[in-house]
Amino acid sequence: MLQVDAIMPFGNTHNQLKMNYSAEQEYPDLTKHNNHMAKVLTPEMYANLRDKQTPSGFTLDDVIQTGVDNPGHPFIMTVGCVAGDEETYDVFKDLLDPVIEDRHGGYKPSDKHKTDLNPDNLKGGDDLDPNYVLSSRVRTGRSIRGFCLPPHCSRGERRGIESLSVEALGALGGDLKGKYYALKDMTDDEQQQLIDDHFLFDKPVSPLLLASGMARDWPDARGIWHNNNKTFLVWVNEEDHLRVISMQKGGNMKEVFNRFCTGLTKIEELFKAKGHEFMWNEHLGYVLTCPSNLGTGLRGGVHVKLPNVSKHEKFGEILKRLRLQKRGTGGVDTAAVGGVFDISNADRLGFSEVELVQMVVDGVKLLVEMEKRLEAGQSIDGLMPEQK
Amino acid sequence: MAGRFARVLSGNRRVGILSLIGAGSLTVGFFLNREQNVNAGANVRRIYPASAEYPDLRKHNNCMASHLTPALYSKLCDKATPNGYTLDEAIQTGVDNPGHPFIKTVGMVAGDEESYEVFADLYNPVIKERHNGYDPCTMKHPTDLDASKIKGGLFDENYVLSSRVRTGRSIRGLSLPPACTRAERREVERVVIDALGGLKEDLAGKYYSLSQMTEQEQQQLIDDHFLFDKPVSPLLTCAGMARDWPDARGIWHNNEKTFLVWVNEEDHTRVISMEKGGNMKRVFERFCRGLQEVERLIQEKGWEFMWNEHLGYILTCPSNLGTGLRAGVHVSLPHLSKDPRFSKILDNLRLQKRGTGGVDTAAVGSTFDISNLDRLGQSEVQLVQTVIDGVNYLVECEKKLEKGQDIKIPDPISQFK
Numbered sequence: 104m105l106q107v108d109a110i111m112p113f114g115n116t117h118n119q120l121k122m123n124y125s126a127e128q129e130y131p132d133l134t135k136h137n138n139h140m141a142k143v144l145t146p147e148m149y150a151n152l153r154d155k156q157t158p159s160g161f162t163l164d165d166v167i168q169t170g171v172d173n174p175g176h177p178f179i180m181t182v183g184c185v186a187g188d189e190e191t192y193d194v195f196k197d198l199l200d201p202v203i204e205d206r207h208g209g210y211k212p213s214d215k216h217k218t219d220l221n222p223d224n225l226k227g228g229d230d231l232d233p234n235y236v237l238s239s240r241v242r243t244g245r246s247i248r249g250f251c252l253p254p255h256c257s258r259g260e261r262r263g264i265e266s267l268s269v270e271a272l273g274a275l276g277g278d279l280k281g282k283y284y285a286l287k288d289m290t291d292d293e294q295q296q297l298i299d300d301h302f303l304f305d306k307p308v309s310p311l312l313l314a315s316g317m318a319r320d321w322p323d324a325r326g327i328w329h330n331n332n333k334t335f336l337v338w339v340n341e342e343d344h345l346r347v348i349s350m351q352k353g354g355n356m357k358e359v360f361n362r363f364c365t366g367l368t369k370i371e372e373l374f375k376a377k378g379h380e381f382m383w384n385e386h387l388g389y390v391l392t393c394p395s396n397l398g399t400g401l402r403g404g405v406h407v408k409l410p411n412v413s414k415h416e417k418f419g420e421i422l423k424r425l426r427l428q429k430r431g432t433g434g435v436d437t438a439a440v441g442g443v444f445d446i447s448n449a450d451r452l453g454f455s456e457v458e459l460v461q462m463v464v465d466g467v468k469l470l471v472e473m474e475k476r477l478e479a480g481q482s483i484d485g486l487m488p489e490q491k
Numbered sequence: 492m493a494g495r496f497a498r499v500l501s502g503n504r505r506v507g508i509l510s511l512i513g514a515g516s517l518t519v520g521f522f523l524n525r526e527q528n529v530n531a532g533a534n535v536r537r538i539y540p541a542s543a544e545y546p547d548l549r550k551h552n553n554c555m556a557s558h559l560t561p562a563l564y565s566k567l568c569d570k571a572t573p574n575g576y577t578l579d580e581a582i583q584t585g586v587d588n589p590g591h592p593f594i595k596t597v598g599m600v601a602g603d604e605e606s607y608e609v610f611a612d613l614y615n616p617v618i619k620e621r622h623n624g625y626d627p628c629t630m631k632h633p634t635d636l637d638a639s640k641i642k643g644g645l646f647d648e649n650y651v652l653s654s655r656v657r658t659g660r661s662i663r664g665l666s667l668p669p670a671c672t673r674a675e676r677r678e679v680e681r682v683v684i685d686a687l688g689g690l691k692e693d694l695a696g697k698y699y700s701l702s703q704m705t706e707q708e709q710q711q712l713i714d715d716h717f718l719f720d721k722p723v724s725p726l727l728t729c730a731g732m733a734r735d736w737p738d739a740r741g742i743w744h745n746n747e748k749t750f751l752v753w754v755n756e757e758d759h760t761r762v763i764s765m766e767k768g769g770n771m772k773r774v775f776e777r778f779c780r781g782l783q784e785v786e787r788l789i790q791e792k793g794w795e796f797m798w799n800e801h802l803g804y805i806l807t808c809p810s811n812l813g814t815g816l817r818a819g820v821h822v823s824l825p826h827l828s829k830d831p832r833f834s835k836i837l838d839n840l841r842l843q844k845r846g847t848g849g850v851d852t853a854a855v856g857s858t859f860d861i862s863n864l865d866r867l868g869q870s871e872v873q874l875v876q877t878v879i880d881g882v883n884y885l886v887e888c889e890k891k892l893e894k895g896q897d898i899k900i901p902d903p904i905s906q907f908k
Contacts, residue, residue: 120574120666124674131673132702132738164672171735257579258546259539287547313728320586323547 118154118162126150129164131171139202139394140170140183148197157194161187161255165316166195172314182206182395185315187255189248189382189390203387203394207452216388216398219455220368222361228464231354235471236405237443240350241363241460243400244343244391246382247374252392253317253342258324261340265324268339271373272328279366281330283339286322302327304341317342317392334359335366343391343400345370354405356467360460388452397452403460404447405467406432411477412470413444417487421473424490425466426450446470462491541565544579546586553598554809555585558616572609576602576670581610584730591726597621597810600730602670604663604797604805618802618809618867623906625813625868630907632803632813635870636783638776644879646769650886651820652858655765656778656875658815659758659806661797662789667807668732668757676739679759686788687743687752694781696745698754701737717742719756732757732807749774750781758806758815771820771882775875803867813867818878821847825857826892827885832900836888839903840881841865861885868907877904 121129130149133141144167152163170183184202186192192199200212231239246252247267250260269283284293297303306321307313329336338346347370349363371381382390388398412418413429422429428449431438439445446467448459466488473483545564548556559582567578585598597617601607607614615627625632646654661667662682665675684698699708712718721736722728744751753761762785764778786796797805803813827833837844845860861882863874888898 118575121672121674124672124678128674128677129672131735135702168734171738172733257539257544259543262543263539287550314734318587319583319729320546323586 118156118160118164121164122154126153129153131167133171135174136170136183137175138170138173138181138183139205140167140198141174142205143201144198152195152197155194157188157190159188159190159251159255161191161194161251163195163198165255166191166198169311169315173311176311181311182393184394185254185317185392186252186390186394188251189246191252192387192390192394199394203397203452206395207398208450210453212386214453215385216452217455218383218388218399219457220364221457222357222364224457225357225360225460225464227468228357228360228460229355231356231405231464231467232471233353235408235474236354236467237408238350238352238406239354239356239359240348240405241356241359241401241403242346242348243363243367243402243456244389244396245345245347245367245370245400246390246392247344248380248382250344252344253340254315254392258320261320261324264344265326265339267374267377267379268337268345269326269328270377271370272337274373275330275366275369278332278362279330279335279369281328281335283326283328285324285326287325297327300329300333302329302333302336304338307342312342315392335362337370342393343396354467356403356405356460356464360403364456395451399451399454399456399459401451401456401459402447403463404445405463406443407446407467407470408443409446409470409474410442412474412483413439413442415473415477415483421470421488422446422449424488425469426462426491427466541568544568546582548586550589551585551598552590553585553588553596554617554620555582555598555613556589557620559613563612567610567613570609572603572605574603574605574666574670576606576666578610578613580670580731581606581613584726587729588726596726597808599809600669600732600807601667601805601809603666604661606667607802607805607809614809618812621810622813622867623865625907627801630868631800632867633870633873634798634803634814635872636779637872638772638779640872641772641775641876641879643883644770644772644775644875646771646820646822646879646882647886648769650824650889651769651822651882653765653767653821654769654771654774655763655820656771656775656816656818657761657763658778658782658817658871659761659804659811660782660785660815661759661805661807663795663797665759667759668755669730669807673735673738676735676755680739680741680754682789682792682794683752683754683760683785684741684743685792686785689788690745690781690784693747693777694745694750694784696743696750698741698743700741702740704741712742715744715748717744717748717751719753722757727757730807750777752785757808758811769820771818771875771879775818775871779871811866813865814869814871814874815866816871816874817862817866818875819845819860819862820878820882821858822861822882822885823856823858824885824889827889827898828857828859830888830892830898832898835900836885836898837861837881839901840884841877841904841906842881842885865906 126149127146130146156162165187166184169185182202204210247264250256250264272283307318312318325340327338334349334351336348347367349359351359389400391397391400426449427446430445432440432443432445448463450459469488473486476483541564542561545561571577580602582599584600599617618627619625662679665679722733727733740755742753749766751763762782764774766774804815806812806815841864842861843864847855847858847860863878865874884901891898
């Protein structure tokens with residue numbers, strides 16, 4: 104039977120229709136799958152969760168659709184599920200808690216996450232060698248409480264998020280003063296400039312994102328805001344409500360992180376002044392669309408030249424011990440080109456922002472040291488780090 | 492199947508239902524009574540009025556965008572079919588895809604048979620525009636699968652390289668690909684391959700499930716040009732029909748490789764009859780025979796195809812309503828295709844050209860895919876006859892131009908017979 108008040112006008116939420124079939128009949132075929140969701144979602148769990156939905160109507164099948172449609176990824180173990188709203192993490196905790204635990208290094212449902220956005224607590228970070236470290240960047244995401252997340256939001260909600268964000272960002276001053284460029288209104292000139300600055304984000308092409316529904320209605324209510332100095336950038340309504348990025352050429356990660364914390368804190372104040380807050384709780388930290396970005400949602404990293412270290416047989420092991428991750432300079436779905444790597448923190452949850460950026464700063468410093476040794480034909484055996 | 496509707500109607504309702512019995516089909520309209528039944532969550536979701544939810548269609552050029560006014564959106568946006576399919580879901584593909592370089596796309600799909608009724612105020616003008624003036628409110632669609640009525644149909648094989656007829660069929664009572672659940676999709680697969688298993692003689696064949704086929708089988712199907720792959724066209728993926736790929740998708744074909752059925756691609760089934768050469772008459776004869784046999788076999792088990800007398804066979808895309816039929820040839824027209832009158836000739840013959848790769852391709856060399864323009868308002872026999880007569884004319888033109896003779900643009904043939 105159909106419960107009329109649970110009908111939602113968008114997304115695959117015909118949940119009551121599925122109740123006409125047994126759980127076994129609806130259970131997805133995950134035999135060829137290798138993602139966190141597929142590892143955890145047993146037929147029994149599916150049967151227990153499938154008749155539930157969040158107050159906004161997000162269902163189990165909505166959560167897992169991207170993981171069903173994308174069995175695996177060549178470079179990384181994907182999560183395979185997304186949240187449609189803040190309550191997803193609670194209503195479907197039987198699925199998401201073990202996914203989170205597996206993805207975030209054993210983080211338990213009872214663990215508490217610390218938030219620390221005080222840049223004074225970062226030691227060093229202003230002296231990474233610019234001969235090797237080409238650029239430094241810190242990004243995170245923020246979600247506005249009370250609104251559904253990109254996989255599930257309606258056009259009206261998405262536009263509401265945009266207008267709130269543009270209003271808040273419009274109030275930033277000093278070196279953070281800037282301008283918003285709506286994707287659907289930007290001129291060809293503006294578009295070219297944003298491409299040249301490497302700021303422009305395009306409609307997602309990754310099937311991981313498309314399958315979750317977050318590209319619906321593109322480019323409606325999507326846009327880019329950046330300060331006049333081009334060192335602080337906010338993406339509106341891409342994979343999350345807001346992605347906040349602080350970046351600059353060279354190796355002064357301390358400055359990047361300073362600006363990051365200052366900007367974020369100001370933005371949060373501005374939202375609060377309008378009666379809105381970010382989604383956050385003491386267990387999961389900042390709540391974002393993808394469970395992989397919970398906690399700090401922070402990826403702090405550098406583009407760094409490591410042609411020698413990267414060929415060393417222990418490169419992978421070194422990164423693992425430093426709790427760092429490598430990517431190509433095109434981002435998560437790319438491979439490295441010309442010995443230049445994107446090196447960033449592997450963790451998101453269970454460590455504070457300061458702790459994670461500290462790991463990047465200390466780790467990259469060590470990697471550059473190793474690179475110099477190998478260049479000079481020396482061994483790096485004595486430099487091998489302990490597991491952090 | 493009436494079963495689904497009976498379950499819906501007898502269920503425990505908290506909201507009033509208006510039941511409309513339309514000519515030829517049972518339809519149920521749903522009206523949400525928000526004050527009485529909205530829970531806290533639904534209130535939170537519906538904080539925005541229709542005007543704030545109305546899509547931005549200013550850069551759009553598809554049939555949906557041409558007809559979906561803010562007032563119409565407001566009227567329909569709270570409705571849902573008995574399965575829960577909504578307007579926003581139906582139009583999502585049109586919102587996400589403003590236009591197509593070669594054709595004006597439809598910009599909406601159906602999630603189930605009832606979509607065409609619940610959202611008739613939008614589908615009807617879209618259907619009328621797409622089907623060149625066919626009015627579902629007043630007109631009736633003729634179905635005729637009697638291949639013996641075809642005259643001619645043996646083309647000159649110096650020009651016609653291959654002949655093909657395709658259509659689609661949907662199983663009544665199960666949701667369509669944009670909206671179906673995994674279990675429903677698996678049920679479609681089960682019902683269809685059960686029926687196909689009953690085909691005999693020149694129609695006897697085998698099913699290849701996409702998720703289970705061996706590498707060898709896959710290679711053979713590719714070599715035969717039978718294998719369909721996961722849709723990449725955003726027109727299809729934005730409508731949700733690629734969900735759960737490749738679960739419950741597959742290809743069935745007869746041993747002679749002249750009769751082929753796709754299961755759960757863009758429609759429940761796509762049925763294709765084809766062969767090399769120019770014997771369109773035999774292709775169509777096999778097409779009709781195969782379709783009628785499959786229909787008989789599913790009816791034995793208590794199932795039927797979605798059909799009504801206004802819209803004919805119900806398929807996912809409104810462009811395929813009526814016959815769902817595309818009959819065509821691959822034909823070599825090196826002289827004619829360079830003649831400036833080529834397009835006009837095709838228009839008057841009510842034919843359409845495509846590249847040999849299908850709808851989203853351009854022609855390579857001078858071999859074209861020529862097929863009927865219309866789907867709805869004429870029967871299968873009429874449309875195939877149109878293709879036969881038209882292709883004969885094109886080949887005559889080609890021969891004349893070869894000899895240096897002049898050709899004539901034919902008078903336009905009438906659309907609704």
